[in-house]
Amino acid sequence: MDVEGRVKEWEEKVYKAWVSKRKERKQSFITPSGITVKPLYTPLDVKGDYMEKIGLPGEYPFTRGIYPNMYRGRIWTIRQYAGFGSAEDTNARFRKLMEAGQTGLSMAFDLPTQLGLDPDNELAYTEVGVVGVSMFHWKEMDIVMNSIPLDKVSTSMTINATAIELLSMLVATAESRGLDKSVLDGTVQNDILKEYIARKNFIYPPEQSMRYAIDLIEYSYKNIPKWHPISISGYHIREAGADAVLEVAFTLADGIEYVRRTVERGIPVDDFAPTLSFFFAGYTNIFEEVAKFRAARRMWAKIMKDWFNAKKTDSMTLKFHTQTGGAELTAQQPEINIIRTTLQALAAVLGGTQSLHVNSYDEALALPSEKAAKIAIRVQQIVAYESGATETVDPLGGSYYIEWLTDEIEERAWKVIQKIEEMGGMMKAIEKGYPQAEIAESAYRLQKRIEEGDLVRVGVNLAYEKDWIGTTEVFRVNPEVRERVLQRLKKYRSERDEIKVRDALNEVRKAAENSQVNMFPYILNAIKAGATVGEISGALREVWGTYKEPIIF
Structure with a gap:
């Protein structure tokens, strides 16, 4: 019996007989993207030429890795x-x-x-x-x-x-x-x-x-x-x-x-x-x-x-x-x-x-x-050095389900x-x-x-514990940061050549008006002259304006 015939026989005589007596957890199994998942995948589910669809690592179409x-x-x-x-x-x-x-x-x-x-x-x-x-x-x-x-x-x-x-x-x-x-x-x-x-x-x-x-x-x-x-x-x-x-x-x-x-x-x-x-x-x-x-x-x-x-x-x-x-x-x-x-x-x-x-x-x-x-970081290191996932290229490649x-x-x-x-x-x-x-x-x-409850989130719609006592340390930014930043901004402005900054920002405006020139050198020059992000963006706002997206709903 070929694979197709054998799979059909299994579905009718083994699988259906089994689940008729032992109900499955759900009526249907669906991925988070709404793709329905069958109970079993076989060579019948993999279509197309191997070299064309899957190929080898480092070769077109790079399915198995670049x-x-x-x-x-x-x-x-x-x-x-x-x-x-x-x-x-x-x-x-x-x-x-x-x-x-x-x-x-x-x-x-x-x-x-x-x-x-x-x-x-x-x-x-x-x-x-x-x-x-x-x-x-x-x-x-x-x-x-x-x-x-x-x-x-x-x-x-x-x-x-x-x-x-x-x-x-x-x-x-x-x-x-x-x-x-x-x-x-x-x-x-x-x-x-x-x-x-x-x-x-x-x-x-x-x-x-x-x-x-x-x-x-x-x-x-x-x-x-x-x-x-x-x-x-x-x-x-x-x-x-x-x-x-x-x-x-x-x-x-x-x-x-x-x-x-x-x-x-x-x-x-x-x-x-x-x-x-x-x-x-x-x-x-x-x-x-x-x-x-x-x-x-x-x-x-x-x-x-x-x-x-x-x-x-x-x-x-x-x-x-x-x-x-x-x-x-x-x-x-x-x-x-x-x-x-x-x-x-x-x-x-x-x-x-x-x-x-x-x-x-x-x-x-x-x-x-x-x-x-x-x-x-330790999670990455354990995956890298302890999981075995890095030992061979594309270890799930060839899985009937994955393909x-x-x-x-x-x-x-x-x-x-x-x-x-x-x-x-x-x-x-x-x-x-x-x-x-x-x-x-x-x-x-x-x-x-x-x-x-169709899509489980443990701790939210399954195994929720109202009185969970954790030891999570919550990080907060020091509010004194703002004043430190503002003082440095004031210092930078007081030490720079204002004429040089003004001229550089004017060049940014002119470049913005001319769609045939590349903006990067002009912005780079303004940065080197001591202009701030807000000043450069302000110059571009003057020329280009700002965008308010339309209401679509």
Whole structure:
């Protein structure tokens, strides 16, 4: 009897007979993304040619990984997203994390910095240093990087609407130490599309913001060759409520838009595409997440090869950072979040990530305490050196379930991308409110399943303990930070050449008015002259205006 006949016989005579007497836990088993899971997967569920669909590591379509030996060669970059208070506070945390085993920096900025406001702006006062480090002048970057070798450490900066200003600060800091900017290695997020879609920390209208983002990509690949000028980010899309399918589809659609805009400037795709990077969430359902990463990698390879005629292998490889899912962590029984983040980290590693941040168990309560951040690094080290997941490449590859689920996520994601293409691309889709509405609907479905108990959250709708007594230390930013920051801002302004700053800001305004010039050199010059983030953003606001998104619901 062939496999198909044998499987049918098993279903009728074994499986159905068994469950007729012993009821299953649920009527149906459905992943968080709404994909129905069968009780068994066999070779019948894996379609297509092996070499075409799955292939070998380091070769097109990169389903099994972008490098031939993956973690047998080197472990992913261990990052811990950190930043709070003043520059000194963040420097101290960075140095402690590096002592604990962190291998790359990942910097968080406060909301005023993200929105182009100096700390003395009336709108900024209550947010100075609260959710990230206050970074308003390049000498603050110098303090953050005190005793950190910029030519040896990879730095990731989570910044978007003011990304050129922040990268310019890092360049100014490096050059003040006698280093050429070409030695800098790291990533700046610079993904403004996902801000309009999910995160909402934008400043300027979409067209001007896209010009700004592409200017950074163009300048960086020409002048800072080791730098990744954009991190095309599905993480925030997922955290806003999107499921795994929408996370893949919207992230890749954003990537398509950035590549198109850059190519339209006359830049050959193989010149800049190798510097592109991605950023995904890692959630707790291991198998759906692994399949998601594999599908995204295969889809991006096809997009770059078939849509943009890329020739270089590096242009087709989807290099990505993963952060474990903050939205899945609970304020209830926070210590058990260590278990969740371990599973999430394992999913990212089994899915082939190049860089990883593990959220601290107190994520749902406050900024991470030093103890919680150190435990998060230990999670990565245990996965790396004790789990066995790094011994062979793509250890789940060939699983009938994983291969079927990879195909399923890919098929569903292609349908979403096709719909976006029919709208004219992601910019047009955003203007119509399509991705925003889809995320809202996905978030509603997810929350409804949790509230109905169909999707379990331990400690919330299962094993809830009203009087749980934990030992969680809640971290709080020292309120004295604000005054320290304000005093330094005042000092910087008193010591600079105001005429030089004024002239530099005027050049920024002129550059903003001329869409044919790249903004980066003018912003970099203003940073070196001593201009602040708020002053540069203010000059751009004068020319470009600000954006208020339309009501779509």
